[in-house]
Amino acid sequence: MPDIIQLLPDSVANQIAAGEVIQRPASVVKELVENAIDAGASQIKINLKDAGRTLIQVSDNGCGMSDTDARMAFERHATSKIKEANDLFEIRTMGFRGEALASIAAIADVELHTCQHDQEIGTFIHINGSKVIKQEATSCACGTNFMVKNLFFNVPARRKFLKANSTELKHVITEVQRIALANSDISFSLIHNQQTIYELGQDNIRKRIGILFGKNSTQNLIPVNTETSLVNITGYIGQPKHARKTFGEQFFFVNKRYMRHSFFHKAVMQAYEKILPPDSIPSYFLFFEVKPESIDINIHPTKTEIKFESESAIWQMIRASVRESLGRHNVVPSIDFDQAGSIEIPLPPKNAGEIRPPEIEIDPTYNPFEEEKKFTSIPDFANTPPDNKKAQYWEKLYRDFAQEEEEEAPEEFPNEKHINQEQSPLEIKHEEQHNSRTCFQFKNKYILTPVKSGLMVIDQKRAHERILFENFMAVIATNETVSQQQLFPHTFDLNPADAELLRSVLDDLKVLGFDIRDFGNNSFIINGTPGMLDNSSPLEVIESLLEDIKSSATDLKEKARENVAASLARASAISYGYAMKLEEINQLIDQLFACSTPNFSPSGKQVLTIMPIEHFEKLLK
Template identity: 35%
Template sequence: MPNYITILPEQLANQIAAGEVIERPASVVKELVENSIDAEADSIEISVEGAGVKSIRVADNGRGMSADDALNCLERHATSKIQTTEDLTKIHTLGFRGEALPSIASVSRMEILTRQKDDLSGTFLSVRGGKLKDVKSQGAPIGTTVMVRQLFFNIPARRKFLKSAETELRHITRSVMLSGLSHPNIGFRLLHNDRERFNLPKANDLMGRILTVFGTKTADHLIPISGEHASVSLRGYIGRPNLTRKSRQDQLTFVNGRPFYNSVIHHAIREGYATAMPHGRYPFTVLFLDLSPRMVDVNVHPTKREVRFGQERLIHDFLSDLIRQTLLEPPFSRSELTQSDEGLADSSSVIDQSPPPKIPQSTPRPAETNQTRRGLWDPHQKFRSDMKQPVLPLRSSSAPSKTEGENEPNILGLANQSEPRHKDDSNEYFHLNNLIQINKCYIIAPVKSGFWVIDQHAAHERIMFEHARKSLRENLTQSQQLLFPLTLELNPSEFQIVQEYHELFEKLGFGIRFFGGSTVVIDSVPISLKNSQEEQIFRDMIEDLCQYDATKLPVEDHILATYACHTSVRAGQELTQAEMGALIDTLFSTPQPFVCPHGRPIILQFTYDELEKRFGRH
């Protein structure tokens, strides 16, 4: 009988292991930096070219390696971190598997130069695709320098699936930033194509490092937090409820000095803030959990991104309770912790709440014929409004209402649509005079076959998106100068985004000046931004670009979707009949009236047949 099972060659086995451990250039940087930290270095320099694909160089001033150790480190599962099975339950180092260096060496051209303090000379090794090419003694500074060139040169399929250079560089920047936050006593310097991206000098404490990475404005809104319970201790900083983010990107958590992700911990953070955090927003946190290595398993993910806790419920309750108690301490007021979602919807709206100016009547429509229906509007007939006209704000909910039948100004500056539109009887019609708003969020529009439910925010979002896209493409955007320019201190990843997409921000109407370090000054903003929400909107746009996936949307559409979301009417805003009619009218003049720019539905249709079935009339 033939045999089918064979033992893989060592080089192929290393390449398979590299597929799990080394996903992208940032994975190489992470593994090499962690080795430097474990080697007790207090200065680490990372230099990359071509976003790490061309080369990655990590140099430290740590313990270094002897000649024998330098050779052994290229063997799979060769490590100085653990010796026995029992050691797996008391891991105090960042690395421990002994997989990183052989995995990196198998998919690149790698060189290692290392020297220990008491050695007269260092050791140089050269490896190509996992095969040792050269070993020799050579003069070297104390510590270790690893040079990785032509990453994935022998696995073209893996190289093909890498993202753009900008995206890969952002991942590298974030990886180094996380290492810098978890080890403020170590200096970090990152260079790309011989240009310094950021420099984190050694700090005396965590707050010193936070100030360097995020700036004073963010640091001023942080609250120190600390506590202990049942051999679990927590330290770090949490943001006040007014310091929020659009995603969990700045919800940073570390366990025993290791950055990690755990859904239970993120749920505990959310529960700790409770109603203090607006819906859809996330708090800023830099939290360090310190506990016995026996209580946490860091060996559940190839890249050690995720961890598993032995007593998740205990840690969850301890964390959420401590956050809640910390937020209640002076000078924090209880009122800040009991904001309702309804109140937040109004306060976070970027729609101008002042009464709009009078708008001229729209162009009269053709006279009614026998085939038209009074009070009905055909959603399938394209009504092309002048998209060059600036989109006007909603009236204030406190403004005096107008009498029925009077031409009211509305969201898009259109007069009340009371004239009918012609369409064949087989098609749908909206009864513009019978629109109903429910929950200050949805519009009920009766149609011939039943009724439609329209999400007012999603509908206006589509309108604003198309308006902004047209303005951007035709260079019609308008800016307003800020009386007091905004000064924003960004973290390295955010600053990189602004540099990369500076031209796009300028086209949108943001006037940006680089002010040194990671600081930018915004002198002007798009004219449609109101209510002093400019900084939050700008930061949200940066966050969205940090997570941008070029395979889903063009970058312009991606950022315009965020812009449209913030400049659209919010849930909780009451609309008049005229405003609802104008919203629907203009929605169906857009190319895609049924889906918002983020891909969510705008309209749900319900037929009379469905209702009759539900009520048992069939």
């Protein structure tokens, strides 16, 4: 029997490695920019075409590479930063030449121009699908210039699963934001299809936050600065009143490397406990400085998940640091025990006379056990003779009430004037309750209403999402747009990533009834909103819409208007915690059961369920 285990060729092995490291154009941008930072660059330029599908060009003014290093950089397991195994536990750099270049060269057409600062002649290398096409000396600027063309040209399955250009560009912008925040001393420029998205100079962190996330964001920041023997924590947190209901401006960095850490996020949220609006998430930009040997950055291929040696201790420090910063800026109420001067006690007026202590009257004959005797036995109402006087007054009261109803009864229903004498008032009341709908709101989140088989529980937010979604789809089907013009138009600024995303859906929003104009420089104005929306803040709807689109797994390119309608319904629906009036509850139920699919929300989540009466009987056995 022949041998079946064989060694893979380098080209195939590199494509398999690329599946882990290079997932989309943003992955290529991340690896190349981090290599430029490690090369000591102070200026990095990123040029994209078709969101990176056609071209990704990253140039820097770093130290450059020799002709031998340039060729070795594309080999697997080639590095200039690690000499022995112990170096893996003392990594301070972002990446290193050769870590991802072999994977990139396996799935793209790559051209490299590089030159060292003390050399006059540089090196040009052309690699296509792991095959070296050309290597020669050339004249080029000092530093390194990578051009990655036709990404995934030889892996059509992976190229097919790339999203729309707007979605891929969003991921690139997100990666650039993370790197730019951690390296405010480096200037960055990002150009897409000859249009400048970012032009960042060498700034401080606060100014860079303002450029990346809007001018108004810097006015809401609170500084954090804590130094300990275990970790140094610096950065900024947002004020509670400006917290948003969606994620987007929450960043952790350790040794200038971006990371995701749900455990540390809970520490920040606990520091904001009881001072945040309901279901709101504050913004934060926190930078940790720790010893490299106390963390492990190699537990994830993209190195965004990092394991800490003393997570519990750092968790306490994060919570205390954030809490202290909130207290220093009078966000958290506190008592100042070190205030100068003494407490002023007002003196009594001169004509107050003699001041006497208050007198307390005591009843020496009071016996508390006598009161307990009154409640030791339950009265027997069945055998207690009725009070004839009270019964007489109640019959008179009801007789007057029945007579008043008879006088006010409409002439169209003469049969309702006469009440069956054999029927008691309690039976009449019971029938009236049975014929009317009984429903109420529970925890400002669920609507409960009895049905024939048990108790129906309705999720108020999901129900409203379904109603709005079908209304939006009806508007799209009939093309009958009803827009309600704003008396005072809303002008707002967005960061470049959100601005690009909003531009991609403006036409679909116009069909749904939005009148939004692009003023340039990432500024927009809302002149009108859909007439079916009853929202006092259209800006909140737009922000929630953008966050929902960013977190959505579907591609806007496919069924674009349906996806936008679903996202807009989720952004516009009433939130949990909203107290509804009885009329609103009845209207919501009527509109829900008028929908074609009342049982599920646009995202496929269950809207209602019925708890059978047998379930209650089992609970009460």
